[in-house]
Amino acid sequence: MARKNILKAQRIVVKIGTSSLMLPNGKINLSNIDELAFVLSDLNNNGYEVILVTSGAIGVGLNILDRDERPKEIAQQQALASIGQVELMSLYTQMFRRYSQKVSQLLLTRDVTDFPLSSENAKNALNALLSLGIIPIINENDAIAVDEMDHQTKFGDNDKLSAIVSKLVEADLLIMLSDIDGLFDKNPNIYDDAKIFKEVHEITDELQRIAGGAGSRFGTGGMASKLAAAQILFENNQEMVLTNGKRIREIQKIVNGYEIGTYFHKNIEKEG
């Protein structure tokens, strides 16, 4: 089995993006959310410590207000996130309850993770939740995170947030769910002959060039932000699997070392 380190993973962060939570018609992808709740609850039952980093507040907010387009005005985006976040958590609570799994919510801003004392507090809260067998569900606090000149409160996107959370809790693995099977040598939505990278050991300028371009309809990141997240993980000797959020059940295979998606790791075998 090629992915030996993954077999040792105990603490796993899973990041799901808006494109995996919303249908192309702007409605909520209930079957994906249900499947996610099932798979993460099952991992928890099997002794893994699981943290979910979720996007979707703005997407769900748009759905509630029956709108198609993300507004440009910041205060409108804050309002949408505030409306959507509570509904998103309500959905998660209901879906996880089906599998007898307790969840909690943490809404983070960048100053919390940048400031050592608050980052320690966030870490303590997460560790306490994990020791209680709870799956913490994390999003950026979009309703209040607005950057000012001398006060940076935004992470930028949830790909980066998930890497920062992984660092904070010293996760063994980040599983990043996207709308695509992994990192390709060119954008597969444009080129039919694009080939997937099974493994990436370093974020080179060449990789950054081929990952360029904007992301999906309601989300923000694009492939470039996934590479930025991978870079944060590499700096902390951590690992990530980028895979498709359309096949959430494959998470169970990923933690069992199957070669699914793109595996970002520095190729250092851990002891033990």
Ligand SMILES: Nc1ncnc2c1ncn2[C@@H]1O[C@H](COP(=O)(O)OP(=O)(O)O)[C@@H](O)[C@H]1O
């Ligand atoms: N080299 C590449 N390999 C894979 N996807 C790429 C690449 N370059 C650009 N992309 C684009 O990145 C998108 C995934 O990012 P994003 O839209 O942010 O997904 P999500 O919202 O699910 O996180 C893909 O659908 C694809 O259009």
Ligand SMILES: N[C@@H](CCC(=O)OP(=O)(O)O)C(=O)O
């Ligand atoms: N925090 C925002 C999402 C930001 C984000 O990075 O979105 P995505 O690219 O879908 O992961 C929200 O909940 O709408």
